């Protein structure tokens with residue numbers, strides 16, 4: 001899969017924004033504290049060291 005777009009996600013711990021690459025500009029992003037069993041997702045670490053998951057919907 002080619003990553004063609006960049007979006008900003010907000011850390012749900014501290015509201016810090018982190019830029020991530022996404023497969024599609026129109027994709028819906030959903031942040032979560034846990035990994036999902038299936039689907040496209042990405043592990044994100046914010047500037048303050050919090051780790052969370054972003055699911056592409």
Ligand SMILES: [Zn+2]
Pocket residue numbers: 011012013014015016046047048049050
């Ligand atoms: Zn954070």
